[in-house]
Amino acid sequence: DPKIIQKPKYLVAVTGSEKILICEQYLGHNAMYWYRQSAKKPLEFMFSYSYQKLMDNQTASSRFQPQSSKKNHLDLQITALKPDDSATYFCASSRDWGSAETLYFGSGTRLTVL
């Protein structure tokens, strides 16, 4: 059974709309992250959370807002969607927040913005 669940797996949206990407982890981890994978680019760090507290934000745009209702949840709200937002978004978690931690990834949400 997958330990990090991302929903939906595929998402199609129109420009200007708003979507929420869901992530739940059942590994008992205290830290969660969002990464983005775009074509021809390396995986890109977006956010990190520890015990539901934002630790780091590498996303310049305020259109991307993480939301953590529980320690094992970290959703990603994206507003005013643009075609450039098309990518696969991966949620990840680690036992604790910190450089020495190994990250484990969900299966991703592939977002297409038309």
Added chain:
Amino acid sequence: AQKVTQTQTSISVVEKTTVTMDCVYETRDSSYFLFWYKQTASGEIVFLIRQDSYKKENATVGHYSLNFQKPKSSIGLIITATQIEDSAVYFCAIVGDNSKLIWGLGTSLVVNP
């Protein structure tokens, strides 16, 4: 800023052979951690193996091992006795003091029968 370079875009091997994938990194951190992940055809990203910079011994997990050459800032991944199921894209990544994984562009491995 940290950087990871994987120069091999794709590699094709025959199953049961050994393959080495290259990775060179840049960092100013005195302590850092190196990771290898693979991404399967379904898109899933799977952790394989890691090397902590302060450890001299090369890490080994199952049929994965690392060739860590710190003076050359190099962390190669070696897969022995390759299997068809090893076909995937392999990513090298580094994390230093900033707790963010910096990734390479990946090497696509095709294992043929």
